[in-house]
Structure formats: C-alpha cells, structure tokens
Amino acid sequence: MREEPAIVRQLKEEEKRGKLMTKSSPQYDLSKESMEHNPYLRQKNVEEKLERGKTVQVSIDYEQRLLDSVEKYEKIFRLSPEAIVLLDKRGNLLDMNERLYDWLGYRPNEVVGKNILDLPFLNKEAKKIAKENFLMRILGKKIAPYELEFFSKNGEKHIGLVRGATIKDEFGIVFQELIMISDITDWKQTEQLLYRTIEQLKQLEFIVNHSAVIAFLWRAAEGWPVEFVSENITLFGYRKEDFLSGRIPFSTIIHQDDLARVSAEVTKHSREGAQEFTQEYRIRTRSGEIRWVEDRTFVRRDALGVITHYQGIIFDITQRKHAEELLHQSEEKLRATNHG
Numbered sequence: 001m002r003e004e005p006a007i008v009r010q011l012k013e014e015e016k017r018g019k020l021m022t023k024s025s026p027q028y029d030l031s032k033e034s035m036e037h038n039p040y041l042r043q044k045n046v047e048e049k050l051e052r053g054k055t056v057q058v059s060i061d062y063e064q065r066l067l068d069s070v071e072k073y074e075k076i077f078r079l080s081p082e083a084i085v086l087l088d089k090r091g092n093l094l095d096m097n098e099r100l101y102d103w104l105g106y107r108p109n110e111v112v113g114k115n116i117l118d119l120p121f122l123n124k125e126a127k128k129i130a131k132e133n134f135l136m137r138i139l140g141k142k143i144a145p146y147e148l149e150f151f152s153k154n155g156e157k158h159i160g161l162v163r164g165a166t167i168k169d170e171f172g173i174v175f176q177e178l179i180m181i182s183d184i185t186d187w188k189q190t191e192q193l194l195y196r197t198i199e200q201l202k203q204l205e206f207i208v209n210h211s212a213v214i215a216f217l218w219r220a221a222e223g224w225p226v227e228f229v230s231e232n233i234t235l236f237g238y239r240k241e242d243f244l245s246g247r248i249p250f251s252t253i254i255h256q257d258d259l260a261r262v263s264a265e266v267t268k269h270s271r272e273g274a275q276e277f278t279q280e281y282r283i284r285t286r287s288g289e290i291r292w293v294e295d296r297t298f299v300r301r302d303a304l305g306v307i308t309h310y311q312g313i314i315f316d317i318t319q320r321k322h323a324e325e326l327l328h329q330s331e332e333k334l335r336a337t338n339h340g
Contacts, residue, residue: 237287270299
C-alpha cells in the first residue's frame with residue numbers, strides 16, 4: 001500500500017488530539033502550541049495576516065483618495081470665479097456656489113430647490129432657452145456654450161455665458177447636471193462699443209472716400225512709409241496698394257523741387273514739439289501731372305514723447321494756386337503799368 005504523505009498523517013494526528021476543528025466548523029486552532037507543531041498552519045496564518053493587512057491598507061488608501069478628491073472638488077466648486085449650479089435630472093437646483101450670490105445677489109435659501117422655470121433671476125424667454133438646452137443635454141445631445149440674460153436682485157441685466165455638463169452614475173445614466181456661468185456683461189458692452197465705433201469709422205471712411213480730402217497715416221521713418229490711405233487716392237491716379245505695399249514711397253511723389261523744403265519743415269516742427277502743422281507742396285500724379293496740395297498734419301507720440309506717426313489730410317489746391325498765380329501776374333502788370 002502506498003504510504004500517506006507526512007503532512008496528511010500529521011493533520012490526522014492533530015484532528016485526533018482535537019487540535020484541528022471538524023468540517024462543520026471551517027476554522028483552525030491557531031494557538032501558539034498548534035503553530036509550533038504545524039508548519040502548514042503557521043504559513044497559513046502568516047498568509048492570512050498579510051492578506052488582511054493588504055485589504056485594510058487598500059481600504060485606507062481608497063478612503064483617503066476619496067476624501068482628497070471630495071475636498072479638491074469642493075474647493076473648486078466653492079472658490080471658482082464662475083457661478084456654478086448643480087441641477088437634478090428634473091431641472092431642480094440642488095446647490096450653488098458663492099459666485100452666484102456675488103453676481104446676482106440671491107442667497108442659496110432663495111433659489112435652492114426651485115426648478116429652472118421658477119428661478120427668479122431668469123425672465124420668461126431665458127427660462128425657455130435654459131430648459132430646452134437642459135433637456136437636450138439630458139438626452140445626450142451636445143450643446144455649445146450659449147449666452148443668456150440674467151437679472152440681479154436689484155433689477156440689473158447681466159449677460160452670462162452658459163456651459164453645461166452631465167453627471168452619470170456607474171451605469172451611464174444621467175442623474176445630475178453641472179452648469180457653469182461666466183459673467184461676460186463687461187465684455188459684451190465693450191464688444192457693442194467696438195461695433196458702434198467700427199460702424200462710425202465705416203461711415204467716416206465713406207464720407208472721406210467720397211470727398212476731395214485724402215486721409216493718410218505715415219510712419220515716422222525714412223521715406224514716410226504709408227500705413228493707411230483712403231480709397232480716394234485714386235483722385236491722383238494711384239491705388240491704396242501702391243503705398244501700403246511700399247512699392248511707391250510717399251516721398252517719391254513729392255516734387256523734387258519741394259522735397260528738401262518739406263522734409264526740413266517736418267523736422268523743424270517735430271523738434272519744436274508741434275502737435276500739428278500745415279504745408280503746401282507739389283506732387284506728381286500717376287500720369288505725370290503736377291498738382292498742388294495742402295497737407296494738414298497731426299503728430300502722434302508715444303508715452304515717452306517719441307514721435308511714432310504723422311497723420312494728415314491732403315486736398316488738391318491746384319486751382320487756388322493757379323488763381324493766386326494769375327492774381328500775382330495781374331498785380332505785377334498793374335505795377336509795371338503804373339510805373340510806366
């Protein structure tokens with residue numbers, strides 16, 4: 001007959017001595033005496049202790065990470081510069097951070113528990129838009145950030161940029177929505193002011209382009225590079241692109257007999273700190289015709305007083321100069337006749 005292994009014989013002996021529990025009780029006698037006589041039980045005990053230690057450590061680590069995570073998101077929720085509200089899946093407001101109070105003046109006890117359609121800081125149209133977008137997100141639709149009108153407790157209108165995100169459970173079912181609102185009121189006012197300014201500039205440009213006055217902006221550099229010129233430069237046969245591209249430096253269209261004087265006058269006025277000055281000189285049109293112009297220039301300086309640009313308006317005074325020349329000739333003839 002095949003001999004039983006030693007460990008089996010030892011276990012049977014332990015069972016006879018009552019040191020090992022019966023099958024009805026699956027626990028072992030882990031007394032010190034039993035451990036000393038049974039290496040199997042000693043190993044088993046060590047493994048169980050290690051496993052229990054690992055389980056306890058994992059549980060502690062998990063709980064600590066959970067607490068850290070809750071604390072972190074609590075800080076984000078409370079300290080965020082944006083207004084944040086939490087809604088349940090029916091659209092009832094569950095929680096809000098302090099920014100909403102700072103912004104609109106409503107305390108949590110005045111709005112928590114209310115449905116979107118009952119919120120006091122939204123008008124009828126805003127409630128409708130907010131509810132529609134809320135339901136679309138609940139249904140899994142992506143909603144781009146949108147603007148919404150909000151009204152503070154004292155009746156002031158504000159513009160908010162609204163962004164929403166759904167919160168799902170472990171089964172992927174939406175049960176809450178997180179709504180973030182940025183106050184963009186000041187930005188919208190600036191935007192509207194900018195639009196009005198642009199419209200006014202367009203009107204001004206239209207007026208200039210349909211007049212005999214040509215507007216210029218020159219950089220304070222050699223050759224006076226042109227950074228802006230009105231469309232009606234076509235009165236002299238040129239196009240805007242001729243100057244803006246640098247293909248034709250402005251100084252090259254000034255009559256050669258006047259260029260040195262014009263340059264010296266600009267330098268003199270600039271050194272003396274003049275804010276504006278007027279010049280008369282001749283220019284050559286694209287076709288080669290000579291025209292007289294009057295140039296009224298305003299000097300631009302930076303915060304340190306350094307000249308950065310010259311801006312001015314030029315208009316054709318050729319007829320006036322011809323009339324002055326004819327008058328001068330007539331006076332000369334009259335004087336010659338009187339002296340004769």
